[in-house]
Every structure is written in structure tokens, then in C-alpha cells.
Amino acid sequence: MTYLDHAATTPVLPEVLAAMTEQLGRVGNASSLHASGRAARRTAEQARERLAAALGARPSEVLFTGGGTESDNLAVKGISWARREADPQRRRIVTSPIEHHAVLDSVEWLAKHDGAEVTWLPVEPTGRVTPEALRAALGDGSDVALVSVMWANNEIGTVSDLAALAAVAHEVGVPLHTDAVQAVGQVPVDFAASGVDALTLTGHKLGGPMGAGALLLRRDAACMPLLHGGGQERDVRSGTLDVAAIVGLAVAADVAVAGREDRAARLAGLRDRLVAGVVAQVPDAQLNGAPLDDELAGGPGRLPGNAHLSFPGAEGDALLMLLDAREVECSTGSACSAGVARPSHVLLGVGADPDRARSSLRFSLGSTSTEADVDAVLDVIAPVVERARRAGMSRA
């Protein structure tokens, strides 16, 4: 089996499995006052400190959540509500059309049910949001509740310069949230240095568990809770702490960040060979997103493990199925709950025509990827594309 879908989820690291298994064997609610509770709390707080250290945050800025989706919802809704409560004028949310659905649908929900207005930021054809575009969209900022721009795109892998964007937002006193789910462990992410006010991350893209994530939230950023209850996480997020999951998340983040530089270099090498090999066999294949060697101020301009390609005349779905039948696992980029393929909103958002959007595949590499995985793709890609082209773009 050739697993090249690490952006969907990546294998749990052995260190994480060991740490979680150990913790799962222990009793104790971190809110309890007795010895078992104190032990659980101590473990959770050590994890909080470890996670904070890995990401340049203070421990008090870490809010544990149930994953990336919850963190995005909490930031977008909670910060917007708090900002609007302080000043009812602030009804506008500034975001990009290529955000993950956890952000997009939250924003659209606020627009539909809660009187928010949305300003869609233009994105460059590579998928990057520029400081100039953000400055133009903000105006004097007085009516803006929040800016949300993802650090790295989950489909095409394009990285934006969040430090520059945060600086622009702060020029007019507007807070900025970023979904860094795909960025953490792949490109340098330092919460304090970036200046962003809120940052989403999730465990299962790092080698940690599913259903465990965090929102890094500056102490001075007001945020209303979505989940009311025991107030465990700074009164912004309630629910008994899942200590084992938190431990897993912290270990994963620490290991992923510590090994980032070596891994990124290795994955970029594999990825470059994959793309070159595919294009050599399918000369009209098109790379989507930023160039492979793209650079930003703080690091690579494209996720090192991301290869996102369009194959004109072939349907992404057909390619996926044919590769799956040959034991190569990848993605069309946009997982949809109903399973019905739609042209990716990300590709449409960067200006690709719908046919190109529907003919794309994402290969995403991660910690366990090897040269053999690249070879496996290169062994089958030409006949697979040829066959998919014979089936055509007929909408089935």
C-alpha cells in the first residue's frame, strides 16, 4: 500500500502511541482536587507547556479543543461575537474564498444567521493572500470584527506570510485568526513572532490523535465560548480535559516541530522527484499552487510534502479510483461528506476553470513516505491517466 494522503491524516507517531497508552491506563479528572485529579492536571499542564514551547506560545495561550474544526469555529464565531459586543459597528469579517470549510462555513453561517458581512479577499493565482490585498479590504478597519486567513492551504499547499498579514491587520486594530492546521510541523510556525491573535492546530495532521486540537489565543484577545459548562479552558471552552489526547497532541507537536527541518528537506526532495516524474510521463499535467521552489520571508512558500496536479481531460474521481485499485492512496483534495465530487472551491477560488478543478489530484507526503512510494506512483501514473482520459470528462 502506498499512502500519499498525509494531508488528510498522517500515522500516529510511536512516541505518541506510547504516551497516550500510558495515560489511558490512569484514572483522574484534571478538575478533581484529590491526588488522582492532581496527577491528571499535572500531566495536562505539562502537555500544555510542551505544546506552547514547540509553537512559541505561552502556556496560558493554549486552549485545548476537540480538533481543527472546533478551533476554527471557536475563533471565527467567538472572536467576532466578542468584538461586536464591544462595538456593534464591527459586523464585517474579512477572509479568503479558499479557506477550509471549518472557517468558510462558520463565516457563512454568521452572515446568514447573525447579520455578519463578509469581505472576500482576492487571492493570487498561486493561492496566496497578499498584505496589499488585506490592507485594501480592511479600509480603516472600524467596522471589521475579524480577519481569518489560513497559514497553508490544505489542497494546493500554498503558504501565506502570516506575520506580514497580522501586521497589516494590527495597523487598523483588527485581530487576525489563522488556520495553521497544515502549516504546523511543515513550515516554521512561531505564534508570538508571527503576531497573529489566534491560531488553529490539530493533532491528527502531526502524528497525534484525531479529535484533539488547540486554539492558541492571545491573552488580550476576547473570545466568547461556544461550549458552556465547567469553564475548564480559560472559561472559553468547557468540557472535561481529555488528558490522554492532550498528551498525544503535545508529544506530536513537539516531535513534529523538532524534526521539521530535516523532514521538510527530505519530503521536498521526494515531492520534487514525484512531480518531475509525473510530468515526464504526462507532459500536459499542470502543477497547481506555488512553484516547488517558492520562498517566503520565513521559509518555503509551498508545503514541502504537497504535490497537487491537474490532468486535463481526466476526471479526478476516475484517477483516484484507478489509483486506489492499484493500491496508491491519494485525494482529489476536497473531501466531501456526501461523497459527491464538486469542483474544488480552492481551485475555483484561485481562478482555475471548472474542468481543471475537476481533473486534479493531491499527493501529500509525510513522515513515513519513502522513495518506494514515489516509485509506486511513477509505475502506474501513465496508464492510469490514459485510462481515465478514455472515460473522459463526461460527468460520468
Place this chain on the structure above:
Amino acid sequence: MRVLAAMSGGVDSAVAAALAVEAGHDVTGVHLALSPDRQTLRSGARGCCSVEDAHDARRVADELGIPFYVWDLAERFAADVVEDFVAEYAAGRTPNPCLRCNEKIKFSAVLDRARALGFDAVVTGHHARLADGELRRSVDAGKDQSYVLAVLTAEQLAGAVFPLGSMTKERVRELAAERGFAVATKADSHDICFIPDGDTRGFLARKLGEQPGPLVDAATGATVGEHSGTYGFTVGQRRGLGVSVGDQRPRYVLGIEPATRTVTIGTADLAGVREVRTGAPTWTGPAPSLPLRAAVQLRAHAAAVPCSVEASPEGLVIALDQVQRGVAPGQSAVLYAPDAERGDLVLGQGAVLRAG
């Protein structure tokens, strides 16, 4: 064989897929998303029926350990089945959308794509027997679906597998239960999947608008009532005419003329027909030589009647041994060679043009 199992989310296609796996085929499951309402497909993850059906199909595929995909055929289905359905009613005919779906979607769009992708055949849960290229009625006479498959050509049938033809529906449910499928007790689906509330007249009224016209009694030529659209009627229909003529004898729809929006009705003695004319026929195998003795079925769930079949310039002339009522233009006249032992053999079909 490498086969593609079309999985609707119902019990029949679930068992058909399971039997294909157990027969040793390399099976891939596919659910056809046919709903024209794209919004329900996506956001409907929170409760729309078609998404629930896709989920049921996926559950079975996962239990069988086979790959599963959803193919979006909404556009093709809207154009080839739904629009055709509306246009046929607008033209005064009575279409059969399941037949059209088999002809244009399942054994055309899907089969073509499957073949292009390297599959040998499409497996479905239809109740009909198919062996050696011969299409026959199901063992379960009450569930037999050969009528809506009769439009398939030999070329299409060569790419079809119907594993359920030699068992009853009851047995299908047993097999589903034995395999632990949650769909074992799922209710049978509606006849017309794109009209979930069953209100065909209301559906057509939304598509075609109010088109009031006269109901005319054939015997007297008198207008005996009003209707809101000829599309609300089918030749042979008795119920729901909304008129009562003086003598209180039941009236049947005899004819529909959309140009003048006239629906003609008459008594039973006028409703009978002895001869049916069809357009160009399709055959499930080599075209038989005509004239021919056969049995003809004139709508879904009707009994077949013995007949003689001859060629005509437009297609076929079918002389019925017994008078029939309710022969509606647009329906298929399906020809069978009766065979009590192996199941009546489907010869082919032609669309009814007129009857008299």
C-alpha cells in the same frame, strides 16, 4: 470479472453486490447521485434522503470490504430522464422513467464509463433473469422488472449482471439479514425516485403550469368538465376524472390532445383496443423475423396478452388476441416469448404510438 455494482442504498442492490463478491468477482461499488438539487447533496449530509441512501450503500460496501464511490449523474439524469418525463407528458404521452433510466443512465452513461475505466460489467439488483444473453422474467412474478429492462440491446445486456433474477424478494431480504445488512428491512423504494411525495400531477403542474382545458364525452361530443392540464391524465385512467356524467357509468380517458388541451373520455366499451402500433422496436438479441406470435405487456405490472406482431413502416403493428384497456401512448409494448419453465423470454419492445 471486474464489475461495478450500482448500489442505490436499498436491499436489492446490496444483496446483488454481496453475491457478486461471493461469486469471486473483483467488485467496486458505486452510488449514483441523481438528485438534481445539488444543495441537498452537499449540505444534506444533515438529513436528505438521497444522502441517507448514499450512506446506506456505503455501509454495505464497507462491510463487503469493496471500494465505494459516488458518481454524480445529476445532470445526465435531469436531461435524459426528468426532462424527457415532463416533455412526454406535455406531448400527451405517458412515459416510464425507470425504463428511460435503465436505457440512458444505468446501461448507457454508467456502463460506458465503467467499460472505459476497465470494468467488464455493471451489476444491479434488478429482479430479472439474465443468462447467455437471454433476458427473462424473475422467478418472483410480483417483483419482476423485466418490463423496464426490455429496452436494453444485446450490447448493453452483454455488460449487465442481475444476480437476483432467480430468487424471490423474500429470499433477498433473508440473504441481507444473514449478512447483517442494516438495509435488510428497509422499505421498498418509490416508483418514481424524483417525485418522493408520489404526487405526479403536482410535480408536473409545477413544471408545466396550469393549462386548463375541456373534458369531452366521446359519445356526445359535449364538454362535461374542465381540467387544469392534460398532463394530469393517462389513457385508460378511470379514477380522478373529476366529472360525473348523467348515466353514472364509469368513464375512462380515451385520448389526450395537448394542442387543443382536450381530454376525451368515454365508457368502457369505447376504451377497449385490439391493435397497438409502436415506433421503431429495439431487440434484446438478434431481430426476430416477422410476423411473429408472442405475448405483449403494455404497461408495468400488467398481465401479458397473446398477440400477433407484424412490421409496419413506423415500427410494429401488434394485434391483440383479447381486448385491452389502458394502452397509453408513450408506454412500452414489451414482447415476450412465453416460457413457464425458464421464465418468459424478453424479445424486445417498441414505444406505443397509438392503439385502437
